[in-house]
Amino acid sequence: MAPEALVCKECDSSYPLDARYVCERCFGPLEVAYDFGDLDPAEARRKIQAGSRGIWRYADFLPFHERPRDPLEPGLTPLIRAGRLADALGLREVSVKNDAANPTHSFKDRVVAVGLAKARELGFETVACASTGNLANAVAAHAAASGVDSYVFVPADLEEQKLLATGVYGTKLVGVKGTYDDVNRLCTQLCETRPWAFVNVNLRPYYSQGSKTLAFETVEQLGWSLPGRIVGPIASGSLFTKLGRGFREWIDLGMVEGRLPTFNGAQPEGCSPVATAFAEGRDFCNPQRPDTIAKSLAIGDPADGPYALDLARETGGAIDAVTDEEIRDGIRLLAETTGIFTETAGGVTIAVLAKLARRGDIDPSERVVCYITGEGLKTLDATRDGFHMYEIEPTLEGFEAELEPVASAS
Amino acid sequence: MAILVKIPAQLRAVTDGEGEIEVEGTTVGEALDAVFDEHDDLRERITEDGGLRRFVNVYVSGEDIRFRDGLETELSDGDEVTILPAVAGG
Numbered sequence: 001m002a003p004e005a006l007v008c009k010e011c012d013s014s015y016p017l018d019a020r021y022v023c024e025r026c027f028g029p030l031e032v033a034y035d036f037g038d039l040d041p042a043e044a045r046r047k048i049q050a051g052s053r054g055i056w057r058y059a060d061f062l063p064f065h066e067r068p069r070d071p072l073e074p075g076l077t078p079l080i081r082a083g084r085l086a087d088a089l090g091l092r093e094v095s096v097k098n099d100a101a102n103p104t105h106s107f108k109d110r111v112v113a114v115g116l117a118k119a120r121e122l123g124f125e126t127v128a129c130a131s132t133g134n135l136a137n138a139v140a141a142h143a144a145a146s147g148v149d150s151y152v153f154v155p156a157d158l159e160e161q162k163l164l165a166t167g168v169y170g171t172k173l174v175g176v177k178g179t180y181d182d183v184n185r186l187c188t189q190l191c192e193t194r195p196w197a198f199v200n201v202n203l204r205p206y207y208s209q210g211s212k213t214l215a216f217e218t219v220e221q222l223g224w225s226l227p228g229r230i231v232g233p234i235a236s237g238s239l240f241t242k243l244g245r246g247f248r249e250w251i252d253l254g255m256v257e258g259r260l261p262t263f264n265g266a267q268p269e270g271c272s273p274v275a276t277a278f279a280e281g282r283d284f285c286n287p288q289r290p291d292t293i294a295k296s297l298a299i300g301d302p303a304d305g306p307y308a309l310d311l312a313r314e315t316g317g318a319i320d321a322v323t324d325e326e327i328r329d330g331i332r333l334l335a336e337t338t339g340i341f342t343e344t345a346g347g348v349t350i351a352v353l354a355k356l357a358r359r360g361d362i363d364p365s366e367r368v369v370c371y372i373t374g375e376g377l378k379t380l381d382a383t384r385d386g387f388h389m390y391e392i393e394p395t396l397e398g399f400e401a402e403l404e405p406v407a408s409a410s
Numbered sequence: 411m412a413i414l415v416k417i418p419a420q421l422r423a424v425t426d427g428e429g430e431i432e433v434e435g436t437t438v439g440e441a442l443d444a445v446f447d448e449h450d451d452l453r454e455r456i457t458e459d460g461g462l463r464r465f466v467n468v469y470v471s472g473e474d475i476r477f478r479d480g481l482e483t484e485l486s487d488g489d490e491v492t493i494l495p496a497v498a499g500g
Contacts, residue, residue: 010465021495021498022418024420024421024455025455027455027456027463027466027497028463028465130498130499182472184498187499188495188499191498192419200498200500204497238500284464301474302500303496
């Protein structure tokens with residue numbers, strides 16, 4: 001079992017496994033192709049279960065010949081049966097994959113662990129990224145843990161929590177006065193002249209493979225079976241499409257039986273190029289200028305948009321958008337029914353789940369998995385004014401004066 | 411009107427290694443056509459049925475031409491037209 005080549009998703013041209021991401025023939029994106037030989041699924045499952053407590057238990061399905069050294073191994077985050085959330089929405093089986101339980105509190109630890117390991121294998125001494133925040137935290141932390149220099153480029157108007165949780169690791173944090181798409185363009189240009197590994201530019205084919213581990217874990221945590229439907233956020237569409245690739249890879253290899261789940265994508269209305277293209281029946285996305293509280297999803301020109309559209313259509317799913325108010329409600333609903341405090345992207349996902357349930361798209365008997373990709377403490381502003389704090393004197397009378405009327409009224 | 415067209419590293423094999431090409435043109439489409447006249451192989455790599463392929467982004471002075479008038483976007487003397495891959499990020 002080994003990675004074989006980089007192959008163009010559009011025209012199938014093949015390239016060596018080095019730092020590149022664009023097909024020189026047609027400009028399409030490159031993906032890692034593997035030779036899994038005659039994999040024995042039973043043996044592979046045994047090896048996984050005896051493996052490490054994180055993503056490297058799936059090393060045979062990642063783009064390395066040998067398992068890399070990783071001081072900050074992410075993954076194997078909880079898959080929680082969310083009975084109270086399901087009840088609230090009139091559904092029967094909903095599970096929440098809580099990927100905030102990673103070293104830097106988002107799913108980005110998975111892709112960065114893979115991208116950084118590849119950067120080191122290829123001999124890079126500096127890593128970099130274009131980020132909406134979570135990736136910034138992850139690159140800075142993993143680079144620090146590995147003793148590698150890093151440059152992190154973000155929109156300068158990012159949430160303060162995400163800036164603080166990046167700067168603390170001693171990275172070179174660069175706030176760009178512009179949108180994420182401006183940051184991304186700048187990094188694409190910088191990538192041509194700097195000898196750096198931009199994890200989501202020139203190493204993107206490897207980096208994105210890390211997201212497959214979310215699908216693998218889901219299958220393993222469901223007792224080696226598939227969900228019927230998944231709901232996940234879409235920014236660039238990379239996570240969404242690689243979840244599809246992970247499930248498909250394991251179905252094709254006989255690691256799990258069944259069919260690809262129905263794929264539901266979630267976007268904020270204030271940045272919904274993929275949901276808009278889905279609604280309008282297009283197979284390409286027109287770029288948008290983002291204006292949303294879900295800054296981690298504020299990518300107006302999504303690289304994997306066309307493939308996300310394909311995946312949703314091919315599985316009978318959809319891509320929906322929700323308002324800022326629905327996002328706040330989604331954060332609260334998840335918190336009040338599961339005890340999980342998610343960031344705005346998770347609010348988008350839960351709000352879309354609620355929308356699908358209201359619309360009657362979900363059969364109550366379906367097994368649904370929602371992907372919560374980040375931590376609520378990183379987007380605190382989104383939860384301000386959502387509750388009331390009683391402020392009292394430190395006396396019994398003070399308590400009774402404020403709280404008793406509430407208690408007796410209820 | 412003198413326009414500077416910037417060619418990404420991935421396409422320089424078909425521009426004899428040139429990263430910047432100066433051409434004349436009043437719109438993005440005209441400027442690109444002028445570049446294709448000099449380097450014919452470039453045309454099929456980044457265009458399809460008369461339009462840009464879906465993974466090609468073109469910017470005028472840093473702005474995506476899809477926010478303006480696409481290939482019809484008008485140019486001013488000294489403008490820079492930058493071609494970049496659209497498959498990064500996220």
